[in-house]
Amino acid sequence: xxxxxxxxxxxxxxxxxxxxxxxxxxxxxxxxxxxxxxxxxxxxxxxxxxxxxxxxxxxxxxxxxxxxxxxxxxxxxxxxxxxxxxxxxxxxxxxxxxxxxxxxxxxxxxxxxxxxxxxxxxxxxxxxxxxxxxxxxxxxxxxxxxxxxxxxxxxxxxxxxxxxxxxxxxxxxxxxxxxxxxxxxxxxxxxxxxxxxxxxxxxxxxxxxxxxxxxxxxxxxxxxxxxxxxxxxxxxxxxxxxxxxxxxxxxxxxxxxxxxxxxxxxxxxxxxxxxxxxxxxxxxxxxxxxxxxxxxxxxxxxxxxxxxxxxxxxxxxxx
Numbered sequence: 388x389x390x391x392x393x394x395x396x397x398x399x400x401x402x403x404x405x406x407x408x409x410x411x412x413x414x415x416x417x418x419x420x421x422x423x424x425x426x427x428x429x430x431x432x433x434x435x436x437x438x439x440x441x442x443x444x445x446x447x448x449x450x451x452x453x454x455x456x457x458x459x460x461x462x463x464x465x466x467x468x469x470x471x472x473x474x475x476x477x478x479x480x481x482x483x484x485x486x487x488x489x490x491x492x493x494x495x496x497x498x499x500x501x502x503x504x505x506x507x508x509x510x511x512x513x514x515x516x517x518x519x520x521x522x523x524x525x526x527x528x529x530x531x532x533x534x535x536x537x538x539x540x541x542x543x544x545x546x547x548x549x550x551x552x553x554x555x556x557x558x559x560x561x562x563x564x565x566x567x568x569x570x571x572x573x574x575x576x577x578x579x580x581x582x583x584x585x586x587x588x589x590x591x592x593x594x595x596x597x598x599x600x601x602x603x604x605x606x607x608x609x610x611x612x613x614x615x616x617x618x619x620x621x622x623x624x625x626x627x628x629x630x631x632x633x634x635x636x637x638x639x640x641x642x643x644x645x646x647x648x649x650x651x652x653x654x655x656x657x658x659x660x661x662x663x664x665x666x667x668x669x670x671x672x673x674x675x676x677x678x679x680x681x682x683x684x685x686x687x688x689x690x691x692x693x694x695x696x697x698x699x700x701x702x703x704x705x706x
Contacts, residue, residue, distance in 0.1 A: 429511045432596040434603035436589045438701035440469045467617060469587050472610070473578040479561065481613060482569050488605045493597035505598060506568045576606065587701060607701065614700040618693075626690035633683040640680040643673040 403410065467475065475481055486503035500509075561569070577590035589606055593599035647669040 424513075428513055429594050431592045431594055432599045433590060433592045434599045436603055436607055437704045438587050438589065438607070439704055440585055440587050440701060467614060469580050469585075472580070472587060473576075475613070476576055476578060476606075476610065477573045479569055481609070482572055485602075485605065485609055486568065486572065488601070490595075490598045490601050493595050502572070502598075502602060503568060505595075506571050507564065510571060510594060575602075586704070607703070611700050622690060622694045626687065626694055629683065629686045629690050633680075633687050636676070636680040636683040640673070640676040643669070643676040647673045 486501060486506070488502050489499050490502050490505050491499050492505075492509070575592050577592070579588040579590065580586075581588070589603065589610070591599050591603040591606060593602060647666075650666060650669055
């Protein structure tokens, strides 16, 4: 038996040494390309606001007050869970009012503009994004004459601020530029949820430190207002439903009272087992109706308190 032992390391080093010039050029080219990519990426400044979310579940006692004792209280869940914050924060209905806030550049304190103007005119992107965008727009430019989008059919573009829909809760119509600005703003926002500590960290990344801090502060206030309005609308709908249930429970209770009183008056001289059983059944029905009526009244009182109550959404710990 013959055993052949090859010097693998020596052969590998010989291969590297043979093509050392080519590998050196490739390494230099990689360093050069990496340096260009690194210099092409704009600097960003991230602002974090560390907050603690309020309890998601509250308990309401028999007097309609919020309590921590869950033994004899009604359980009411919160409107939106922290896990859904990023979903509604990146929706157009949430982002559009945020684009109207005034921001000031760090190196030009005398110039003020809206966040929409900043995202549309002052936000820089890597050069390859413009190349990819230009390549992807070629089919649209080629097909534009066949779609009736020639020079003579193009209507004058409205001013920048006129493209923003009003805050009237109506239909949101976005132009291509609006969608591009909102998409860029959506990528600048972030939310980090810590389930163990029940903490919520709001993150904003901008290319200007002062703009980043301003947007982060406005984002926190906007989340507070959005959640408060959502809670109030939800509690108002719940109050309307509880008032309807209260009216129905009151009618059922009064009907059970009348049936019991009518039967007791008309059969008070009878001592038969059937009469006693029927009377006991009507009494139990009246007690159940009374219990349901009092519970519905309790829920109405609790709903009225929750509609009028101002409860914080997020408590800022560090920002």
